[in-house]
Amino acid sequence: MQPLLSLYAKSAFIRAFELHIAVAAEAGHVPGLVHLCCGAELVEVALCDLLNGPKDQVTGSHRSHGLALAMGADATAVAAEILGRKGGLSKARGGTQHLSASGNGFLASNGIVGAQVPIAAGAALSAKRADAGGISAAFFGDGAANQGAVLETMNLAVALELPLLFVLENNGLGQSTSTKYASGGADLLARADSFGLKTAVMNGHDGADCVKVSADITGYVRTSGKPAFIEAHVPRLSGHYFGEKADYLAHHEANDPLADLVEVLGEKACASVRADAEKAAHDAVSDALNMGEAPPEDLGELTT
Amino acid sequence: MSEKLTIAAALNKAHHQLMQAEPRITVIGEDIVGGAGLDGSELGGVFGVTAGLGERFGKSRVIDTPISETAFVGMGVGAAMTGLKPIVEVMFCDFIGVCFDQILNQAAKARFLSNDRIDMPLVIRTTMGAGDGSGAMHSQSLHGMLAAVPGLEVVCPSTPADAAGLLKSAVASPNPVIMLEHKGLYGVSGDVEAGLPPVPIGKGRRVHSGTDITVVAVAGLLKQCEKAAEQLAERGIGVDLIDPRTLHPLDTDLILASVEKTRRLLVVDEGPHYGGFADTVVSAISTSGFRHLRAAPQKVTPPHTPTPYGRLLEAAWLPNCDTVIRKIDEMMYEN
Numbered sequence: 001m002q003p004l005l006s007l008y009a010k011s012a013f014i015r016a017f018e019l020h021i022a023v024a025a026e027a028g029h030v031p032g033l034v035h036l037c038c039g040a041e042l043v044e045v046a047l048c049d050l051l052n053g054p055k056d057q058v059t060g061s062h063r064s065h066g067l068a069l070a071m072g073a074d075a076t077a078v079a080a081e082i083l084g085r086k087g088g089l090s091k092a093r094g095g096t097q098h099l100s101a102s103g104n105g106f107l108a109s110n111g112i113v114g115a116q117v118p119i120a121a122g123a124a125l126s127a128k129r130a131d132a133g134g135i136s137a138a139f140f141g142d143g144a145a146n147q148g149a150v151l152e153t154m155n156l157a158v159a160l161e162l163p164l165l166f167v168l169e170n171n172g173l174g175q176s177t178s179t180k181y182a183s184g185g186a187d188l189l190a191r192a193d194s195f196g197l198k199t200a201v202m203n204g205h206d207g208a209d210c211v212k213v214s215a216d217i218t219g220y221v222r223t224s225g226k227p228a229f230i231e232a233h234v235p236r237l238s239g240h241y242f243g244e245k246a247d248y249l250a251h252h253e254a255n256d257p258l259a260d261l262v263e264v265l266g267e268k269a270c271a272s273v274r275a276d277a278e279k280a281a282h283d284a285v286s287d288a289l290n291m292g293e294a295p296p297e298d299l300g301e302l303t304t
Numbered sequence: 305m306s307e308k309l310t311i312a313a314a315l316n317k318a319h320h321q322l323m324q325a326e327p328r329i330t331v332i333g334e335d336i337v338g339g340a341g342l343d344g345s346e347l348g349g350v351f352g353v354t355a356g357l358g359e360r361f362g363k364s365r366v367i368d369t370p371i372s373e374t375a376f377v378g379m380g381v382g383a384a385m386t387g388l389k390p391i392v393e394v395m396f397c398d399f400i401g402v403c404f405d406q407i408l409n410q411a412a413k414a415r416f417l418s419n420d421r422i423d424m425p426l427v428i429r430t431t432m433g434a435g436d437g438s439g440a441m442h443s444q445s446l447h448g449m450l451a452a453v454p455g456l457e458v459v460c461p462s463t464p465a466d467a468a469g470l471l472k473s474a475v476a477s478p479n480p481v482i483m484l485e486h487k488g489l490y491g492v493s494g495d496v497e498a499g500l501p502p503v504p505i506g507k508g509r510r511v512h513s514g515t516d517i518t519v520v521a522v523a524g525l526l527k528q529c530e531k532a533a534e535q536l537a538e539r540g541i542g543v544d545l546i547d548p549r550t551l552h553p554l555d556t557d558l559i560l561a562s563v564e565k566t567r568r569l570l571v572v573d574e575g576p577h578y579g580g581f582a583d584t585v586v587s588a589i590s591t592s593g594f595r596h597l598r599a600a601p602q603k604v605t606p607p608h609t610p611t612p613y614g615r616l617l618e619a620a621w622l623p624n625c626d627t628v629i630r631k632i633d634e635m636m637y638e639n
Contacts, residue, residue, distance in 0.1 A: 057386055059382070089418075089419075090417060090419035090421065091419045093416055093418075093419050094418065094419070098413075098417040100417065100418045100421065102418075102422060107382070108385070108417075108418070108422075111409070112405055112409050112410075115378070115409060117378070118374060118375050118376075118378020118381070118406060119378050119382035119406075121378065122381055122382020122384065122388075123382045123385070123386045124382075125330070125382070126383050126386035129330070129364065136382075148374055149405070149406075152372040152374050152375035153375045153379075155370055156369065156375040156376060156379065159369075159370050160367065
């Protein structure tokens with residue numbers, strides 16, 4: 001499959017997966033709230049395609065279903081974890097915001113905005129010590145860009161020369177607050193520059209750009225052993241969480257990057273790929289639903 | 305073969321032994337090598353615990369960090385999740401306020417949230433304790449607060465052998481372990497076996513035997529209780545002094561067995577008067593050993609305020625041998 005079509009196939013699968021999760025949530029099958037990643041697929045797939053676990057490790061935010069899938073985590077186990085099912089990655093101890101498939105290179109997602117970024121620095125330190133060419137990547141949103149944990153880690157990664165890729169997915173919103181309002185100095189890339197990080201911009205609507213920038217920047221981190229920073233512009237196509245009363249979104253412009261990619265590739269090429277993705281996502285989520293909820297006995301012997 | 309070492313020296317020796325034996329151990333913190341970016345000589349840590357490590361094991365394993373606790377504690381968390389065995393030093397436990405998320409939400413929860421698929425062999429060493437004029441933000445004793453976080457193991461050594469031995473067990477644990485070292489005890493000497501044998505986490509020790517009252521204490525105030533026990537013995541009052549050494553998991557069996565014998569319980573602790581480690585011990589023993597008690601359990605702690613600075617103020621704030629003796633006399637007189 002040619003690279004852009006492959007990018008579309010994987011992205012379409014993540015999109016379909018999230019929409020099936022949304023259906024399950026609506027039907028009351030999710031214990032709490034879910035934060036869907038719709039809109040960020042091209043960026044996440046393009047980058048994760050160049051990262052290979054367990055040598056490479058990725059950490060993500062509360063909005064990380066797609067990252068776990070893009071790193072190759074078993075889709076049924078991811079769905080089961082989100083749905084609180086016994087076959088979940090962590091047998092439903094973690095849930096939607098605490099996914100982990102480190103064997104696939106998805107180290108952990110996080111319920112605390114920005115907290116995943118210093119953890120990725122630790123994975124980068126391990127990779128540096130292992131000296132086998134591994135790197136780590138921390139994905140975070142513009143909301144996290146103002147967290148001390150993120151800013152501190154940008155400094156630390158430069159000071160200690162860690163092979164760490166910072167991926168700022170700027171969707172213009174932190175929950176319902178706009179970046180323009182929340183960020184002193186609207187240019188978040190300039191901040192990274194000021195720490196001495198190599199920086200790049202990625203257009204999350206342009207599949208070819210995502211693929212090219214991903215190759216350049218991961219190549220840089222891998223060969224130099226130094227940190228780098230990407231600002232990826234992505235839309236957020238759904239609410240902060242699914243089902244949110246999100247009137248504010250009416251004022252937030254958001255085109256669908258998958259539709260943009262279909263325009264490039266042509267509907268004819270995409271239709272069957274999309275149908276396959278839809279079927280695979282449907283199967284993963286329905287298999288997870290059929291597992292039944294994780295029973296209390298699974299708590300078993302708890303550590304410490 | 306044993307030798308006399310201070311706590312600081314025993315900890316230093318334990319670091320050397322551990323790092324020699326296990327290449328994954330990586331020591332991370334502020335000024336632990338010292339002089340980074342300058343041509344000067346190494347500092348070896350504020351209390352000398354990490355002396356010589358940088359020179360012997362190299363700066364890829366002994367990492368001086370920016371003053372950036374969230375970033376470097378978080379780095380320790382991530383490194384522990386991916387195969388290293390980090391020992392992270394937070395210079396004063398007061399600074400845990402700066403990086404608490406990485407401890408409370410990240411280190412403490414990673415094993416649980418991964419259903420034990422991810423180990424967290426992270427050791428955080430930090431200091432505790434008042435009595436040296438350091439003021440309210442360099443004098444706290446936050447062991448009880450940390451022990452209240454599910455997922456953390458918390459130890460407070462009070463002898464050189466325990467300090468070295470608990471560090472060894474901490475490094476071997478798949479759980480995050482926080483070791484609080486009392487600043488006032490670094491210079492205390494004691495016999496240490498040459499191999500620095502591990503001291504199991506979760507096991508206390510009897511420091512002084514007696515049949516009249518059980519006293520539970522850790523770290524700095526344990527030393528005051530030892531003095532009190534010796535003085536009271538001369539007056540015929542037998543103190544059964546227990547050093548739990550680990551706050552969580554607590555050696556409740558040892559304390560309970562002691563209380564069964566003495567039927568009185570006093571907890572002496574430098575942590576807070578409200579919701580502190582003293583309350584945890586009183587609760588644990590009252591709920592499971594109420595029938596053994598002939599008197600209400602009591603506690604001696606500082607007043608529930610920040611640590612004051614002035615010499616006389618701090619001395620009045622911090623319990624000592626005399627405070628402990630007065631409380632024991634009171635308990636013996638009443639019941």
